[in-house]
Amino acid sequence: MKAHNRSSQTIRDYDNKYYMHPWEGMDSFGQADRTISASAEGIYVYDEHGNRLIDGPGGMWCTQIGYGRRDMADAIADQVMRLSYHSPWNTASEPPAVLAKKLADLAPGGLNNVFFTTGGSTAVDTAIRYMHFYNNRLGRPNKKTVISRDKAYHGSTFLSASVTGRDRGKNFLDVDRERVHLLPDVNPLIRPEGMSLDDWCAAKVKDLEDAIVALGPDSVGAFIAEPILASGGVIIPPNGYHKGCMEVCRKYDVLYISDEVVTGFGRLGHWFASKDVFDIEPDMITCAKGLTSGYLPLGACLINDRIVDPISGPDQEGVMFNNGYTYSGHPVACAAALKNIEIMETEKILEHVREISPYFLERLHSLRDEPMVGDTRGIGLVGCVQGKVTGDGDSYALDQQFGAKVDEKCEEMGLIVRPMANMCVFSPPLIITKTQIDDMFDILREAIRQVAREFPQAA
Known part of the structure; x- marks a missing residue:
């Protein structure tokens, strides 16, 4: 089939008849005028x-x-001809290995362990599954509840959708509500009249601590938070909020997952916003989107040494983190990410x-x-x-x-x-x-x- 020579009407007909779009409105299904x-x-x-x-x-x-970068196209084409795919399970290749080192260098502190995924949703899935794995290995099988927030968006796979707090009342898909707790909206715009931002911040941090105490520290495994709630309406928590939440998480041995799928790779002027903007070093950072500037699908979950070292080493014989994807560390996607980072640095x-x-x-x-x-x-x-x-x-x-x-x-x-x-x-x-x-x-x-x-x- 030849490409790029069909009429607009033909494309629109094909689109409506055969392509079920993400977030498809069923009232206009098959009749959209996109x-x-x-x-x-x-x-x-x-x-x-x-x-x-x-x-x-x-x-x-x-x-x-931006779009239409010839240097990006050339890097992708070169990697396609050199090595278009390899199994991430039992072989290694240059692009994912070099990219993993580069991300570890760019990330704050001990976030040196890079697990590649297919996008942001699977990066969040990986973070939650690693929390499960970590607590199981430490003999804490009940420490699995994830605390998230109203208006949060973390993805559309089952686990990532479960910890999403946006539009829950209009969601006709099943999610796991038993192991997820949502905190109230952190938007400073809705704070009571006369309340200062500092007092609002203290109240929102207290929401987290109160939830952990009520649920039981032995049952709460992680707190997940976007530095800013992007799809929730660009909600910016008050100054000091994330640092206060990090201190609460450390107090109760709760892992802090920073979802930087939107804020990572320059959106706030830094490679990662967690440390450079909000002064925290989380246990895990999830990223995607700007990692390749959208040229190819790729995500990653960066995991801190502090939660890898205790459950790795010679004494862990036979133990496996049973999580992965056919396209984890895809060499072409990783080559695109490396070129993207190079462009951002050079320019x-x-x-x-x-x-x-x-x-x-x-x-x-x-x-x-x-x-x-x-x-x-x-x-x-x-x-x-x-x-x-x-x-x-x-x-x-x-x-x-x-x-x-x-x-x-x-x-x-x-x-x-x-x-x-x-x-x-x-x-x-x-x-x-x-x-x-x-x-x-x-x-x-x-x-x-x-x-x-x-x-x-x-x-």
Whole structure:
């Protein structure tokens, strides 16, 4: 079958008839009118009509170095011809070995043990399974409950979905609720009137300690937390929150899993945010997305020496960590990750993020003067614009309408946004310039103003 020569209508027909998309809305199943992405370059995606669109969400938080890099394509092609695959179980090869060392060098402290996965969900699965394995080997078979948070997103495989706290009321898929406990929302925006951020932080850390005590320290195996709750609406916990939670975890011998699938690889201006931004050295870090800038699927779980050394060595004969994937340490994906890191180092992309982030946040927060904007929040090159809609009828339905209409207007004017109810989230490619930031937020402002005319009840 020849590629790249079908009409838009044929592609759309095939897409609707044969392709069941992730997070598929069953009310429009087989009848969706999705934009067809035809090509991409830099921070731009081109649709089937040749229209140029700024990629505001950076794909799914992942297109760090931008699209269409010839040097990345060459590195991938070279590895395909050299060694396209090998069994990760009983053979080794250069790309995963070198990448594992590189990640250990970039990660904080003792996070020197790298387990490669197929993406973020399987990285979180691996972290939870390692916690199970670790406690079983230490003779603590009941220490397995995972504490997560309301609004958290950790993936869509069974274990990662089980520890996800976002949209649980609308989830028609089964999850393991018996060994998961969700803490209340940490969003400072909802704190009681008159409460300081410091007091809010103390209360949220206390939520964790209270939960561990109530559940029993002998039953709680891990606390999992995104440094910022990305898909939950770019919720940024108050200063000191993560460090306080780490101290609580150490007090009760609970493993701390930092889910850096979004924040890793430059999104906040550092390779990993855990230590450099939030001053913690977790027991495990999960990552994916920006690891290859979305060029190929790859994830990893980085495991601290402190929880590997006690259960490894000559006295562990016959003991195996029975977890793995056919594509663990895939040599082509690992070659892509190595090239991605090389590009980011050579072109000083992390330094660029730290330099340009204040301007990105300034333009983001300038939208607060729009009547339909209830809040803006962000850190690094990730941000959220939250709508404020009031009126008769179901508030959630109004929020959905707001997000959908802003999305539609933005696309008409050349911007992709990611609507989540009444929120639009941004995580553009890290190579974005000031001029492109201006273009992005100018389009968003105009879209919000146009939508406001359709909501006369707007606050």
